[in-house]
Amino acid sequence: GENVEQHPSTLSVQEGDSAVIKCTYSDSASNYFPWYKQELGKRPQLIIDIRSNVGEKKDQRIAVTLNKTAKHFSLHITETQPEDSAVYFCAASEDSGGGADGLTFGKGTHLIIQP
Amino acid sequence: KAGVTQTPRYLIKTRGQQVTLSCSPISGHRSVSWYQQTPGQGLQFLFEYFSETQRNKGNFPGRFSGRQFSNSRSEMNVSTLELGDSALYLCASSLTGQGDYEQYFGPGTRLTVT
Numbered sequence: 001g002e003n004v005e006q007h008p009s010t011l012s013v014q015e016g017d018s019a020v021i022k023c024t025y026s027d028s029a030s031n032y033f034p035w036y037k038q039e040l041g042k043r044p045q046l047i048i049d050i051r052s053n054v055g056e057k058k059d060q061r062i063a064v065t066l067n068k069t070a071k072h073f074s075l076h077i078t079e080t081q082p083e084d085s086a087v088y089f090c091a092a093s094e095d096s097g098g099g100a101d102g103l104t105f106g107k108g109t110h111l112i113i114q115p
Numbered sequence: 116k117a118g119v120t121q122t123p124r125y126l127i128k129t130r131g132q133q134v135t136l137s138c139s140p141i142s143g144h145r146s147v148s149w150y151q152q153t154p155g156q157g158l159q160f161l162f163e164y165f166s167e168t169q170r171n172k173g174n175f176p177g178r179f180s181g182r183q184f185s186n187s188r189s190e191m192n193v194s195t196l197e198l199g200d201s202a203l204y205l206c207a208s209s210l211t212g213q214g215d216y217e218q219y220f221g222p223g224t225r226l227t228v229t
Contacts, residue, residue, distance in 0.1 A: 043220040102160025
């Protein structure tokens, strides 16, 4: 089955700086890679996703890159703000035509924005 | 549109008992997936239902089961509860789960087994 590794487990950055979270996956058949943000006591919230036919996607201060050859994808947050503090999860899944397989999640990155 | 809802939000059960959790997807969404979240294991996929059929399944024992109704609402059942079943159970809905990949999570049911 799929295995997703996520690094780092904790990331502390100064407000206004950039943050990068990296994930690797094992199953070359995976073709969908979402990122979720989970604040304490809240539900995971989809913030951006990328499909295997795209190398990069950007949404305001958030961007995701995908390298299918190396089987890794990354989340980039620029101009970080206090409200960006949360746990971020990467995930991977494969849609084999019979419906998307369940998401396989990384262990999460606790992002701390220092004022 | 209303988001994904789950009931109950909190539950305390005793070892050996069984429990049923409920999930109502976003209106129009037909796929419902269930996940278990624990501090040690993180977020793990349990199963996915579409059109009242289990379409995908994760690596959980048979004590974990589910079903989906014709209105796409889904229930998850855990029988013979163990202490290790204490977790946050999240459901997520998507349009079809097939080409429409985005999954939106509910607030979860916090299950405590004593």
